[in-house]
Amino acid sequence: MPTLSKLYTMQEASEHNTKEDCWVVIDGKVYDVTAYLDEHPGGDDVVIAATGKDATDDFEDAGHSKSAKELMETFCIGELDTSAPAVSEVEISSKKQNAQKLMDLTKQYWVVPVAVVGISVLVGFLYLRKK
Incomplete structure (x- = not known):
């Protein structure tokens, strides 16, 4: 039986845009990467700059490894609600x-x-x- 995933709007995800509370949206999934910011090889400012928008292209352009993508899954907290308008x-x-x-x-x-x-x-x- 598949697990139910919490749905978040882009507005909700964009409100988490600080070093103390940081979410990013990649490939329709929402990730709480707050705990990983200090460990991110590119620095926390790169990740924080990706909040409030769909960061899929930024993530792919950075050329993340397979292990980075696997690690990212541990931070997944839900999916993006595509039925909600991106702008209120x-x-x-x-x-x-x-x-x-x-x-x-x-x-x-x-x-x-x-x-x-x-x-x-x-x-x-x-x-x-x-x-």
């Missing part, structure tokens, strides 16, 4: 609001450069007319 609805809403604010500012501040150009043209025209 609150974050999506916040990004949309920020984009709208940027568009509003862009619409407001086009007037200043146009006014400067218009005044410059008018002053130039009046100056040339006096001559």
